[in-house]
Amino acid sequence: MSNRRDGLARRLRRMMRPAWLGTVRRTRPLSDCWGADRGTPLDRYYIERFLAEHGADIRGRVLEVKDSGYAERFGTAVETCDVLDIDGHNPQATVIADLGAADAVPSDSYDCFILTQVLQLIFDTRSAIAHAHRILKPGGVLLATFPGISHIDTGEWGGTWCWSFTLHSATRLFGEVFPPYATTLQTHGNVLAATAFLQGLAVEDLRAPELDRHDPHYQVIITARAVKPSITAADAQQ
Numbered sequence: 001m002s003n004r005r006d007g008l009a010r011r012l013r014r015m016m017r018p019a020w021l022g023t024v025r026r027t028r029p030l031s032d033c034w035g036a037d038r039g040t041p042l043d044r045y046y047i048e049r050f051l052a053e054h055g056a057d058i059r060g061r062v063l064e065v066k067d068s069g070y071a072e073r074f075g076t077a078v079e080t081c082d083v084l085d086i087d088g089h090n091p092q093a094t095v096i097a098d099l100g101a102a103d104a105v106p107s108d109s110y111d112c113f114i115l116t117q118v119l120q121l122i123f124d125t126r127s128a129i130a131h132a133h134r135i136l137k138p139g140g141v142l143l144a145t146f147p148g149i150s151h152i153d154t155g156e157w158g159g160t161w162c163w164s165f166t167l168h169s170a171t172r173l174f175g176e177v178f179p180p181y182a183t184t185l186q187t188h189g190n191v192l193a194a195t196a197f198l199q200g201l202a203v204e205d206l207r208a209p210e211l212d213r214h215d216p217h218y219q220v221i222i223t224a225r226a227v228k229p230s231i232t233a234a235d236a237q238q
Helices: 002-016 042-053 069-074 125-135 167-175 191-199 208-212 233-237
Strands: 059-065 077-085 110-116 136-147 183-188 221-227
Touching (some): 042 110, 042 136, 042 191, 042 208, 042 221, 069 110, 125 136, 167 183
Parallel strands (some): 059 077, 110 136
Antiparallel strands (some): 136 221, 183 221
16 A cells, blocks of 8 residues: 555656656767867866866966866966876877876976866876876965766777766875865766766856756766975974
8 A cells, every 4th residue: 555655656746847858858968079069068167167266376387288278278377388198199298198107207396287187087096196296396286177977988088088086086085195174175066967968968058057056966077176285294293
């Protein structure tokens, strides 16, 4: 009898709140290239807002991956910008290295490291974060973004896509290198943004209030601002 009542209650909820899926009632996305063929990829809304909010950190000697586009766009007092890439054929690259094994990159070199949507492509994420910390100057800032809810790239990065993250996993990973007081991690997104992103909708398909609504249970993008302390714990004890 209780099972019948439960079934009727669930049916009533469906009738009162029907699921009108419309154009997203499909087994293939509207776009399989992040919505770039429709407009601005949805994850870039959160990534670029994060970088704009921390433009004052993008100063001095800067390191960015693949190209210097964000340093040029959001930087406030950039003196020089090096470009890191594992691909030696990239004409914009000035530093050729795998961030997961970047021993050849000198320590204490950069005031800011812009690391957007890269960590998911590196199997040894711990090593990558450790190298990012090492190559920053004391007081230098790492501005990193990485995916939570996402489809796997169908293009050049699909073969090296290793991870998606949560706030909990990111907190533990960054906490192994950067002190908690110097690290700020945030999640961005909600169920609508997550659904739209998976379907390949673009920023222009949604309204700003819909994108701005924050629900920590739907982590589309995770951002990290981490500062390398000017004084290490060992120095402080001396």
